[in-house]
Amino acid sequence: MNKINPSLSLTESSKRPLNTLQNIGLFIGFSGLAIITFSLFTIYQNYSEVLLYSSLGAISLGVTLYTIGTYKGKTSGIKNDYNWLSGLTNRGTTAWIAGIFITTFYVLLYWYPQILGLGVNGQSNSGLIGFFDPLSQLLKGTGKFASEWFVYGTLYTLAILVFGIKFIAKYRHNRYQVIRTISVMFFQLGFAFIIPAILEAMSLPYNDFKNVWPLNYYFFDTWNINGYLNAGNIGLFMLIFGVAMILLVTPILTYFFGKRWYCSWVCGCGGLAETAGDPFRHLSDKSVKAWKIERWSIHLVLVLAFMMTIAVIYNYRAQEVSYLVTTESFLIGFTILMLSLAGITFYNRNKWINNHNRIAFIIGACMLGFIFLCTGLAYFVLGSNDLFFIPTYKIQQFYGFFIGAAFSGVVGVGFYPIMGSRVWCRFGCPMAGLLGLQQKFFSRFRITTNGAQCISCGNCSTYCEMGIDVRAYAEKGQDIVRASCVGCGICSAVCPRGVLKLENGPMIEQRASEKRAFFIAEDEIKML
Amino acid sequence: MRIVIIGNGISGITAAKTLRQLSDHEIIVISDESELFFSRTALMYVFMGHMRLQDIVPHPKSFYEQHNIKLNFGRVNTVQFENKQIEFNDNHTLAYDKLIIATGSKPTMYGWSGSHLDGVHNLYHLQDLENIERHAETCEHAVIVGGGLIGIELAEMLHSRAIGVTMLVRESGYWNNVLPAEESEILNKHITEQGIELQLNTELKEIWGDKERVKMILTSNGAKISTQLVGITTGVQPNVSFLDFTSIEKNNGLLTNAFLETSIPDVYAIGDCAELRNPTKGRKAVESVWYTGRMMGELVAYNILGAQKAYDPGSWVNSAQFFDIEYQVYGFVPNQEMPGIKHIFWKHPSKNKSIRLVYEEKNGIILGFNLLGIRYRQEVCEKWIAEKTSIETVLQNLSLANFDPEFFKSYEKHLVHIYNEQSGAKLKLQSNGRLSQVLTFLKPS
Numbered sequence: 014m015n016k017i018n019p020s021l022s023l024t025e026s027s028k029r030p031l032n033t034l035q036n037i038g039l040f041i042g043f044s045g046l047a048i049i050t051f052s053l054f055t056i057y058q059n060y061s062e063v064l065l066y067s068s069l070g071a072i073s074l075g076v077t078l079y080t081i082g083t084y085k086g087k088t089s090g091i092k093n094d095y096n097w098l099s100g101l102t103n104r105g106t107t108a109w110i111a112g113i114f115i116t117t118f119y120v121l122l123y124w125y126p127q128i129l130g131l132g133v134n135g136q137s138n139s140g141l142i143g144f145f146d147p148l149s150q151l152l153k154g155t156g157k158f159a160s161e162w163f164v165y166g167t168l169y170t171l172a173i174l175v176f177g178i179k180f181i182a183k184y185r186h187n188r189y190q191v192i193r194t195i196s197v198m199f200f201q202l203g204f205a206f207i208i209p210a211i212l213e214a215m216s217l218p219y220n221d222f223k224n225v226w227p228l229n230y231y232f233f234d235t236w237n238i239n240g241y242l243n244a245g246n247i248g249l250f251m252l253i254f255g256v257a258m259i260l261l262v263t264p265i266l267t268y269f270f271g272k273r274w275y276c277s278w279v280c281g282c283g284g285l286a287e288t289a290g291d292p293f294r295h296l297s298d299k300s301v302k303a304w305k306i307e308r309w310s311i312h313l314v315l316v317l318a319f320m321m322t323i324a325v326i327y328n329y330r331a332q333e334v335s336y337l338v339t340t341e342s343f344l345i346g347f348t349i350l351m352l353s354l355a356g357i358t359f360y361n362r363n364k365w366i367n368n369h370n371r372i373a374f375i376i377g378a379c380m381l382g383f384i385f386l387c388t389g390l391a392y393f394v395l396g397s398n399d400l401f402f403i404p405t406y407k408i409q410q411f412y413g414f415f416i417g418a419a420f421s422g423v424v425g426v427g428f429y430p431i432m433g434s435r436v437w438c439r440f441g442c443p444m445a446g447l448l449g450l451q452q453k454f455f456s457r458f459r460i461t462t463n464g465a466q467c468i469s470c471g472n473c474s475t476y477c478e479m480g481i482d483v484r485a486y487a488e489k490g491q492d493i494v495r496a497s498c499v500g501c502g503i504c505s506a507v508c509p510r511g512v513l514k515l516e517n518g519p520m521i522e523q524r525a526s527e528k529r530a531f532f533i534a535e536d537e538i539k540m541l
Numbered sequence: 542m543r544i545v546i547i548g549n550g551i552s553g554i555t556a557a558k559t560l561r562q563l564s565d566h567e568i569i570v571i572s573d574e575s576e577l578f579f580s581r582t583a584l585m586y587v588f589m590g591h592m593r594l595q596d597i598v599p600h601p602k603s604f605y606e607q608h609n610i611k612l613n614f615g616r617v618n619t620v621q622f623e624n625k626q627i628e629f630n631d632n633h634t635l636a637y638d639k640l641i642i643a644t645g646s647k648p649t650m651y652g653w654s655g656s657h658l659d660g661v662h663n664l665y666h667l668q669d670l671e672n673i674e675r676h677a678e679t680c681e682h683a684v685i686v687g688g689g690l691i692g693i694e695l696a697e698m699l700h701s702r703a704i705g706v707t708m709l710v711r712e713s714g715y716w717n718n719v720l721p722a723e724e725s726e727i728l729n730k731h732i733t734e735q736g737i738e739l740q741l742n743t744e745l746k747e748i749w750g751d752k753e754r755v756k757m758i759l760t761s762n763g764a765k766i767s768t769q770l771v772g773i774t775t776g777v778q779p780n781v782s783f784l785d786f787t788s789i790e791k792n793n794g795l796l797t798n799a800f801l802e803t804s805i806p807d808v809y810a811i812g813d814c815a816e817l818r819n820p821t822k823g824r825k826a827v828e829s830v831w832y833t834g835r836m837m838g839e840l841v842a843y844n845i846l847g848a849q850k851a852y853d854p855g856s857w858v859n860s861a862q863f864f865d866i867e868y869q870v871y872g873f874v875p876n877q878e879m880p881g882i883k884h885i886f887w888k889h890p891s892k893n894k895s896i897r898l899v900y901e902e903k904n905g906i907i908l909g910f911n912l913l914g915i916r917y918r919q920e921v922c923e924k925w926i927a928e929k930t931s932i933e934t935v936l937q938n939l940s941l942a943n944f945d946p947e948f949f950k951s952y953e954k955h956l957v958h959i960y961n962e963q964s965g966a967k968l969k970l971q972s973n974g975r976l977s978q979v980l981t982f983l984k985p986s
Contacts, residue, residue: 028590030703088734088893090865091591094701098590186865188948295592461976463944464919466860466869468831469551470583471596484599505946507591509862511869511916514944518976 034082042075116427197284271458272448273500290434297433449496548643552812555838646777655748872909940974
């Protein structure tokens, strides 16, 4: 079967033919990237401001020209030619080079920002970070120099915008894709870039309004809460808004639309994956084994995020914000909450919750309840202050290093060209994990299949960035209700027979269990 | 009981899976093209780089092991029906209790001179793909003979590698022996727009070349076209010649009754290689499409296990894609005017989208739907057709049928408008097409 499989070669050069405009675009874009890269060596002196804006402009222009060269003069439709035949998109040499380049950038960014030129101990910025000082001051005011996060945010936003334009050009025949992409571009530019800059210019605490806990794992951290509480009415608004996002907006929107409202319409991680990551979406692993790993890893991260947050809240007792929480109310409250969750799960007869899920959840909730009981005992008897018998800052350190930085950044984005664009969203993001649970058990969203029209071609599975084997459902005519589905709608777009549609509607239980592709109804089996 | 299936295409594999679902019998699937079932319709995407070969294989090997379906990779020479044995190329034999023949089709060649030359291809087998791949590297211009569904797939494949393509089409418009003139015209335009040269009313006459490679072809119009690759896509026929010297009754395909039984006891034929003795009204005796192959695969499993259920495929369904235009058809859509049959046809002024509704003039019963660039729900359309719904009811509820993705513009109101103009009626769209309405409509009463 593998005779003509040119895809796994490491050395094979790209077969994708490029026209003049594409080549010019690549040249200009890479020139911009080169100027930024060379800024590391602090060599620009007096021209740096001009060079900064022209390099950012060159990247934008380059990608735009490449896009025009790629799609101009072609009729609109699915254009996935050469994806498995060219090095960048089939894990060839170019892909590895790109992966190593991005990974290195992330490592420096998270752990060695001084190499990027971050001024420490009161020194001024130099190198790459110093290169972005003019833009930082332009946006935030004189004297507000760039940080590594400002550089990162700028490049991140730029990537979503320029590759967003490319994505829109590619899928211009599909209004769902166009509108969704405009949405992620809007939220990234407005909510993640401009509003935080304005807040900083006004000396208000940093806040990305669309970054919801538990993706925003430091939301409940003392410094963050104190930042809100010390910032007057606006700070209070941010705090209330953040809590409302968690408790009201998220569950309601997820109920009506599935987790896609967040993961592929609002979220920045999703935004980058959908735009800059689009050429790599087919690299996600579709095996059952990967699915198993996914369920373990994403839910472990979710549990960890929960535990850390609970521990952080527990620690409020000893902080300035102690009036929010007392030891007794916290421990009693959480014990009751956990045990009642276990109880609700036990009595919930939703058919989607199979016995495995139910038992796992009940055990989990009971264990947490038990830990709180023990902590209470430890507190009252021994005077211990640690919720999980580990100092909270250690859990935070662990989470920040392994999940917040290594997983979401280095692996999540650095491995785009190797593992596909949604590695973080699929295996690690606690927000995706939480919304996924709701999507599966309590949401109106599903992907409907159109009768018996599937030809098992595999485009849907191949282009599912979340590694869902969509075809396995579609060929049976089964509706797809999967926790991990981010509702990007690409399976529906690439389907050559119009079999898939993202829909919200009632009666999800009856509907999703039917296998409509079968010519003979299941009740006819009885006649045998 | 040992059930042997010859052929691991969609029909054979569906039969195997259904049998396994229903029984514990021994199941052996014999195949000689590839060990694992793959989606034949997806071969084009492998060539174009959309997928790898392993991506068009729906089930991994472990699937068959897990479900105890034995795969036997080998070529069947003939079947000794009298002693219920299959004879392989290497002379070994395999006994069966029940035999399902699902050997599919093979390309039809009309014996042009030069059709043996290197560089003359069909697009059917895995092997064809390898050959086309081998020749594509050094091909500047290709000629495709045949204006059907496979021809356009091959055109799209070669076009994706920047190879110039000329299509020779016997008819006066692309696929207009099936599609009404308006739809065919949209496709003619779309194909030409891609840069494909469409030569209508033209057939292949001769193929010329040297020892190494095809060099040129001669058309029925006397024109010569230089080419390095000739794609013959003039249709398929049942692949049953390995049973030529046996007693099984055949015409084009293996003749079967409504229970899919052949003339020999315990031997069944399904899919492309089966020819129904008495096809249901409006259907052909041999239908080489994925969907009927799957239906037959399912049905034969039930019948082998004693269900005695007759094959009734219901209303006609098919779908395809022509470059960027999706196509779906439900029910009866004639390609030309017929007495007593009326059409409502709407075409987008600038985009490649059209909707056609076909109904009986006398009593207004809906007969069929033909769609380009727009997706409709199979279940809804089929229900309307099966229940002999009146065209006016269909029009007022037409939004229920729309299956386009969210935020797409819907065009159902235009059809209502056209009907109102034609008939003087004052119909209005009533349903909004929300899923809850669709589900209510589809709910069995």
